[in-house]
Amino acid sequence: xxxxxxxxxxxxxxxxxxxxxxxxxxxxxxxxxxxxxxxxxxxxxxxxxxxxxxxxxxxxxxxxxxxxxxxxxxxxxxxxxxxxxxxxxxxxxxxxxxxxxxxxxxxxxxxxxxxxxxxxxxxxxxxxxxxxxxxxxxxxxxxxxxxxxxxxxxxxxxxxxxxxxxxxxxxxxxxxxxxxxxxxxxxxxxxxxxxxxxxxxxxxxxxxxxxxxxxxxxxxxxxxxxxxxx
Amino acid sequence: xxxxxxxxxxxxxxxxxxxxxxxxxxxxxxxxxxxxxxxxxxxxxxxxxxxxxxxxxxxxxxxxxxxxxxxxxxxxxxxxxxxxxxxxxxxxxxxxxxxxxxxxxxxxxxxxxxxxxxxxxxxxxxxxxxxxxxxxxxxxxxxxxxxxxxxxxxxxxxxxxxxxxxxxxxxxxxxxxxxxxxxxxxxxxxxxxxxxxxxxxxxxxxxxxxxxxxxxxxxxxxxxxxxxxxxxxxxxxxxxxxxxxxxxxxxxxxxxxxxxxxxxxxxxxxxx
Numbered sequence: 001x002x003x004x005x006x007x008x009x010x011x012x013x014x015x016x017x018x019x020x021x022x023x024x025x026x027x028x029x030x031x032x033x034x035x036x037x038x039x040x041x042x043x044x045x046x047x048x049x050x051x052x053x054x055x056x057x058x059x060x061x062x063x064x065x066x067x068x069x070x071x072x073x074x075x076x077x078x079x080x081x082x083x084x085x086x087x088x089x090x091x092x093x094x095x096x097x098x099x100x101x102x103x104x105x106x107x108x109x110x111x112x113x114x115x116x117x118x119x120x121x122x123x124x125x126x127x128x129x130x131x132x133x134x135x136x137x138x139x140x141x142x143x144x145x146x147x148x149x150x151x152x153x154x155x156x157x158x159x160x161x162x163x164x165x166x167x168x169x170x171x172x173x174x175x176x177x178x179x180x181x182x183x184x185x186x187x188x189x190x191x192x193x194x195x196x197x198x199x200x201x202x203x204x205x206x207x208x209x210x211x212x213x214x215x216x217x218x219x220x221x222x223x224x225x226x227x228x229x230x
Numbered sequence: 231x232x233x234x235x236x237x238x239x240x241x242x243x244x245x246x247x248x249x250x251x252x253x254x255x256x257x258x259x260x261x262x263x264x265x266x267x268x269x270x271x272x273x274x275x276x277x278x279x280x281x282x283x284x285x286x287x288x289x290x291x292x293x294x295x296x297x298x299x300x301x302x303x304x305x306x307x308x309x310x311x312x313x314x315x316x317x318x319x320x321x322x323x324x325x326x327x328x329x330x331x332x333x334x335x336x337x338x339x340x341x342x343x344x345x346x347x348x349x350x351x352x353x354x355x356x357x358x359x360x361x362x363x364x365x366x367x368x369x370x371x372x373x374x375x376x377x378x379x380x381x382x383x384x385x386x387x388x389x390x391x392x393x394x395x396x397x398x399x400x401x402x403x404x405x406x407x408x409x410x411x412x413x414x415x416x417x418x419x420x421x422x423x424x425x426x427x428x429x430x431x432x433x434x435x436x437x438x439x440x441x442x443x444x445x446x447x448x449x450x451x452x453x454x455x456x457x458x459x460x461x462x463x464x465x466x467x468x469x470x471x472x473x474x475x476x477x478x479x480x481x482x483x484x485x486x487x488x489x490x491x492x493x494x495x496x497x498x499x500x501x502x
Contacts, residue, residue, distance in 0.1 A: 080376065080379055080380070080383065081373070081375070081376040081379065082373070082375040082376060082379060083373065083375075083376070086368075089368065092367075
């Protein structure tokens with residue numbers, strides 16, 4: 001049953017997460033919106049609390065449930081422990097929830113993989129990935145969804161300490177990773193960042209466009225250099 | 231506390247715990263010490279509730295220890311000082327002079343006992359178990375705030391069912407020294423100074439006059455010791471030994487255990 005759930009995830013639109021030094025970035029492939037559809041109702045990046053947010057790949061309806069439970073748990077934790085959740089705690093909670101559904105009667109597993117990012121109280125940035133079976137791991141950078149493999153390979157090549165040296169560089173890395181698999185550039189990408197002690201911020205399309213053009217210029221410059229050297 | 235239990239029984243029909251002998255001293259921050267009963271009470275509280283339940287229940291008198299007691303804890307720059315007496319009474323009978331009223335929840339958390347001994351020790355041991363599980367699951371120590379909240383929530387479920395517990399949860403966590411008062415009524419209060427028990431008023435007098443933030447460890451210990459001693463001097467239901475603990479960043483240390491009689495000679499000698 002878990003395999004079917006994992007298949008559902010593989011058909012979902014791509015999401016990428018990157019852990020920088022002072023910033024964590026989430027990027028998702030935006031599905032093209034029909035003419036009459038309002039754009040805002042299709043949001044794949046959601047806040048769980050002031051300092052934690054997640055993106056998912058897979059069945060949107062399942063994700064809604066998981067997100068809701070996670071949001072409630074974040075507040076319950078604040079109530080009983082008088083401290084905000086750590087990213088690891090809420091990831092563990094989500095993973096335990098998912099695992100329960102793989103082992104109970106008459107229920108099917110959640111068909112989503114989630115990328116959970118945020119900062120802990122002590123300021124450390126974190127990125128975790130969960131999958132339908134209920135396992136979770138910490139990552140420096142990861143991708144889930146349709147073309148996860150391609151993106152992950154790109155990240156493995158390009159995730160270096162230099163690449164994440166500044167906030168801007170980390171954001172560009174996320175965009176570059178998504179551009180590998182997304183069709184037509186900035187219009188189909190949605191990006192969100194959390195900086196330390198600041199709430200989630202969704203990048204506006206203008207900012208995205210500027211960054212995408214920057215990246216394209218850099219790419220061209222690289223190609224010219226390579227041509228010259230050969 | 232006597233007042234609140236009166237209010238409860240007036241409003242809730244089913245709580246006929248007439249022999250719920252809370253010591254009034256368990257209450258914190260109440261304006262009347264429970265000496266008098268409010269007019270129109272069904273319940274006749276004796277001047278000290280710990281003298282025993284109502285006449286109705288004469289032969290079935292429950293033996294409840296520790297209603298008379300003095301426990302105190304205060305924060306200062308080097309942590310938290312916890313000082314308690316060690317007398318247990320059942321009515322006018324001194325049941326024991328050597329009771330351990332400080333429960334070591336874990337190497338950096340302490341809980342004090344006032345009220346029913348069974349209630350205090352049971353719930354605090356349960357708290358110790360919860361704290362350990364938290365530590366294992368989250369790979370870090372539980373904070374004093376969270377530990378006291380766990381205890382308060384556990385006990386709140388039994389509110390109105392006759393638990394009698396007035397405890398102080400003391401410890402040191404990443405926020406520094408922590409001190410919370412938790413009782414079976416569901417109160418949970420953070421503070422810098424608490425004294426609980428029938429001798430608490432006497433202890434407050436001593437600590438209030440001597441407490442400064444810049445005390446050294448020895449001065450603070452002496453202040454706690456003196457406060458408990460003075461309480462045992464005046465309160466019939468407190469006595470025995472003074473057990474003193476100091477909670478610092480590395481955990482808690484048992485500072486001393488001194489007999490009240492010895493302290494009496496020590497303090498009274500110079501006056502001659």
